[in-house]
Amino acid sequence: MLGHADVVTAARNLMERTDPATAGLWPRATALLARQALESALDDFWKVRAPGMEQCSMRAQLLCLPHYLGDEELAERASYAWAGLSRACHQHPYELPPTSAELTGWLATVDQLVNLVSAT
Amino acid sequence: MFTHDERLPEPVRRLGIESRMFMVTRRPGSVVEVRKSLDPVRAHIEDALALVHTTDLPNPVLRRTVPGFCRAALESAFIGVIRRRQLLAGKTHGEVDEALAKGGKLTPLAALAFFDDRERGSEVMARLNKYGGWAGDAFKQCNEGAHKEYAGDLQGLINDTEKLAERLQAL
Numbered sequence: 083m084l085g086h087a088d089v090v091t092a093a094r095n096l097m098e099r100t101d102p103a104t105a106g107l108w109p110r111a112t113a114l115l116a117r118q119a120l121e122s123a124l125d126d127f128w129k130v131r132a133p134g135m136e137q138c139s140m141r142a143q144l145l146c147l148p149h150y151l152g153d154e155e156l157a158e159r160a161s162y163a164w165a166g167l168s169r170a171c172h173q174h175p176y177e178l179p180p181t182s183a184e185l186t187g188w189l190a191t192v193d194q195l196v197n198l199v200s201a202t
Numbered sequence: 203m204f205t206h207d208e209r210l211p212e213p214v215r216r217l218g219i220e221s222r223m224f225m226v227t228r229r230p231g232s233v234v235e236v237r238k239s240l241d242p243v244r245a246h247i248e249d250a251l252a253l254v255h256t257t258d259l260p261n262p263v264l265r266r267t268v269p270g271f272c273r274a275a276l277e278s279a280f281i282g283v284i285r286r287r288q289l290l291a292g293k294t295h296g297e298v299d300e301a302l303a304k305g306g307k308l309t310p311l312a313a314l315a316f317f318d319d320r321e322r323g324s325e326v327m328a329r330l331n332k333y334g335g336w337a338g339d340a341f342k343q344c345n346e347g348a349h350k351e352y353a354g355d356l357q358g359l360i361n362d363t364e365k366l367a368e369r370l371q372a373l
Contacts, residue, residue: 083262083351084262084263084266084351089266092259092260092263092266096259096263097229097230098229098230100229100233100235101257102235103252103256103257103258104252104253104257104259105227105235105237106225106227106235106237106249107249107252107253107271108227108229109227110249110267110270110271110274111253111267111270111271114266114267114270114348115263115266115267117349118266118349118350121349122350171270171274171348172273172274172277172306172307172308173242173246173274173277173278173281174302174303175208175212175281175285175299175302176207176208176209176212176299177208178206178208179227181228182228182229182230183230186230
């Protein structure tokens, strides 16, 4: 079983390592991994800080996050990253996959969140 | 023609116009890759197969990504059904796009495709199981597997997803 940080690393490798086998599919694969790292890190966070919250919808969890995380700015960025990643994970008509710049930004936020949560 | 607008390929495919399409993606550092573009259902299935058979990604990474591609294949199949049916029923492209935007995720999309009503999500599983238990299972595993490491048989999930997508496209 991969730890949250391993999942973030795997996501980053998929995007950055040029490999014809992952051409075209890396944006969705990266987004799926990044979102899973974010969701599972939050899951662990709530189990320690506010047990039961992990059962709530992600929307509710992200709304409450600024009050619990101790870093409002990061909590807001996490919320933004989750929304972007979630859109990228689902199929929408007429929508292009996220760009590498968008994914890089979201991954940086997920990375920070994972680090903060592992330290709590 | 070079375009960022997905509204061009969709009608070309839907109307069966002879064409060759390529998709261009850019990795960090402007590494550009070009590949042949397939219809979205086929493309997601091919991506899932490529992950399992042609990449050297570690198994846990495959287990965390393949179900998400299978889910995207099902979402694309539902979107195709909804669009075709609503256009045939005389709705405008704008109205169809609005219905799809509200449709959102997998279960409401399925309800819209099966019952023309996105609120009937609770009946989706029973409808899927009319195809056989495998169909409901595949749907559920695609949805859950997009959020965590999937423990089941990946090739089996891809096969069932493909089979289900074919049934859906015949709706």
